[in-house]
Amino acid sequence: MKTVKLVFIGFGNVGQALGRLLISKREELASRYGLKWRVTGIHTLRHGAVGDPAGIDLVLALRALEGDQSLESLPGGLGAVEGTKFIRACTGDVLFENTPVNHGSGQPAVDHLRTALECGMHAITANKGPVVHAHAELSRLADSRRLRFLFESTVMDGAPVFSMWREALPAAALQSFRGILNSTTNLILTHMESGASFEEAVSHAQALGIAETDPSGDISGMDSAVKVAALVTVLMASPLKPDQVDRVGIEAITSEEVQRAQRQGRRWKLICQARREGQGVEASVRPELLDPSDLLYSLSGTSSAVTFHSDVLESLTIVEGNPGPGTTAYGLLADLLRAISPRGLNPVEGHETRGRQEQKEVPARRASR
Numbered sequence: 001m002k003t004v005k006l007v008f009i010g011f012g013n014v015g016q017a018l019g020r021l022l023i024s025k026r027e028e029l030a031s032r033y034g035l036k037w038r039v040t041g042i043h044t045l046r047h048g049a050v051g052d053p054a055g056i057d058l059v060l061a062l063r064a065l066e067g068d069q070s071l072e073s074l075p076g077g078l079g080a081v082e083g084t085k086f087i088r089a090c091t092g093d094v095l096f097e098n099t100p101v102n103h104g105s106g107q108p109a110v111d112h113l114r115t116a117l118e119c120g121m122h123a124i125t126a127n128k129g130p131v132v133h134a135h136a137e138l139s140r141l142a143d144s145r146r147l148r149f150l151f152e153s154t155v156m157d158g159a160p161v162f163s164m165w166r167e168a169l170p171a172a173a174l175q176s177f178r179g180i181l182n183s184t185t186n187l188i189l190t191h192m193e194s195g196a197s198f199e200e201a202v203s204h205a206q207a208l209g210i211a212e213t214d215p216s217g218d219i220s221g222m223d224s225a226v227k228v229a230a231l232v233t234v235l236m237a238s239p240l241k242p243d244q245v246d247r248v249g250i251e252a253i254t255s256e257e258v259q260r261a262q263r264q265g266r267r268w269k270l271i272c273q274a275r276r277e278g279q280g281v282e283a284s285v286r287p288e289l290l291d292p293s294d295l296l297y298s299l300s301g302t303s304s305a306v307t308f309h310s311d312v313l314e315s316l317t318i319v320e321g322n323p324g325p326g327t328t329a330y331g332l333l334a335d336l337l338r339a340i341s342p343r344g345l346n347p348v349e350g351h352e353t354r355g356r357q358e359q360k361e362v363p364a365r366r367a368s369r
Contacts, residue, residue, distance in 0.1 A: 001034050004340050005053075007041040007090045007121065009083055009112050010098035013209075014126055014153075015042075016065060017329035018096065019058050025333070033337055041090035042071060043083060045099075052076035053091040083108055084115040092116075094339060096332055097125040103222055103242055106133030113149065117141045122339040126153035126328050132229040132242060148339040153331030155181060155227045156304055157323040163338070164318075165235050172310045174235045176275035179306030180296055181227045183323060184211045184218035185250050185270040190300045192258040193267070198251070210302055220249040221270060221285040228272045228283050231306075236274070238281045246284040253287055266291050269299070272306075 006022075008015050022029075022037060029035040038055035047064070050056055050071040060074060071077055078086075087095060095116035099109050106129030113123040113130050114137070123142065125131075130138060131151050142149040155161050165174065180186055187210055191201040202219070205211035217223045225245040232240040250270055258268055266289045274283035290297045295317060299305055305319040320327070 001030070001036055003036040003038055004094060004336075005040045005092045006037055006336075007043075007087065007092035007095045007116075008039065008098070009041075009043040009087065009095065010100075010127075011042050011044045011047075011061075011065065012098065013325040014328045014332070015096065015098045016062055017325035018098075018332050019062050021326070021329045021333055023058060029337075033341060035337070035340065040092050041086065043081070043086045044071065048072040049078040049081055049086055050074045050076045051078060051086070051090055083112050087112060087115045087121075088119055092119075092121050094122045094124060094336060097123065097127055097130075098332075099127060101127050101129045101223075101226065103129065103217065103226055106130045110134045110138070113138055114141065117145055117147055117149065120145065120147070122148045122150070122336075124148075124150045124332055124335045124339065126151070126332060128154045128223075128226045128230050132226055132233055132240070135230075135233050136239065148335075150335035150339060151230075152335050153328045155230055156306065156318065156320050158327040158330035158334070159304075159318050159320045159323075160334070161231070161306070161318060162234060163334070169310070169313075172312045174308060174310050176273070176309045177231060177235075177306055178271065178273040178296075180269055180299055180304050181272045181306065182218055182221075182224045182270060183302035183304055184215060185221075185224070186299060186304065187211075187302050188219070189250065189253070189258065189268050189270070192253075192255050193262055195255070195259070197255045198253065219251050221247045222249075224270060224272050224285040225283075228274055228285060232274050232281050232283055236276065236281055240274075240281060240283060244283070246282075246286070248286040250287055261289055267297055269296055271296070 039058050040053050041051040042061055043049040048070045064071060072079060097109050097112045109127040110130045110133060116123045131154050138149045152162050184205055187205050188201040191204050202211060202215055225242040225247045228245050229240045229242045232238055253268055261268055268287055269290050271288045272285050274281050296305060302322045307315050307317040309315055
């Protein structure tokens with residue numbers, strides 16, 4: 001059984017949720033998938049960094065961050081260090097890149113992922129920026145090194161959107177999709193239905209930790225536009241930047257309009273969609289009034305959903321109920337298993353029929369340095 005060395009760059013809510021998930025599933029990952037792991041590097045912007053090729057005590061690291069303490073106090077603790085230098089200094093097999101998204105350029109996440117691949121690490125991210133700004137480059141680099149660049153958690157958290165098209169729908173060509181892809185705006189509009197003003201609904205979302213201190217990326221529709229661009233770029237093989245998405249946010253919708261729609265039996269939703277038109281793709285993000293016959297009408301709170309239309313399946317809908325950091329962390333864990341296991345996500349032979357199995361070595365694929 002091979003022990004896989006993990007490096008984290010960006011260790012906020014999602015990174016910490018992944019850390020807790022890895023700990024809780026340690027025995028299952030070993031017995032069912034032949035996967036052992038140890039963390040050799042954690043890099044944060046506000047709480048320093050720590051690196052140790054022999055392994056970092058992940059429980060202690062999580063405890064320090066939960067107490068708002070610096071990682072510098074741990075064995076192997078480091079002061080401020082630039083991200084790519086940190087990655088090059090770490091001994092790792094897999095990098096988890098979970099820094100804040102940069103809608104305009106995807107940096108510095110693009111550099112982090114590129115550096116990891118150049119250093120022989122699989123590159124896994126929940127950051128949408130690199131998918132829309134460097135998908136082709138990073139995919140080619142990963143292929144050339146016999147590594148994986150994976151990003152399941154970038155759209156709809158842990159729901160299997162990208163992996164479904166890559167693995168479960170062979171020879172299917174995506175023609176269009178339509179959905180609700182931003183949890184924050186859906187929560188805001190749902191809360192306004194209870195009589196809250198737009199400002200009160202935004203404050204409510206912030207108090208729950210759903211909306212950022214600056215929620216403009218969500219309410220302007222930019223976060224949704226980035227997700228649309230990611231889906232079009234990857235699933236429709238048509239590179240699309242967020243500023244190419246026709247975008248209208250929800251900031252102009254008033255409580256009175258929401259209440260009037262309710263009286264009419266309708267609901268406001270921020271709808272994301274894209275459709276092939278000739279040789280190109282038309283994509284948009286804009287508020288729509290939905291009636292009960294629409295599949296997206298009943299979606300409330302932070303839930304999200306998307307309906308895909310392909311040349312072989314008329315429609316296929318994925319719904320994710322009230323996601324959070326834990327569901328995003330699951331998408332990262334699933335990508336880890338896809339990256340390091342030649343069997344993909346299948347259990348090792350004999351696990352389900354005998355209740356126990358031979359422990360088999362699962363090598364991490366590495367490029368020569």
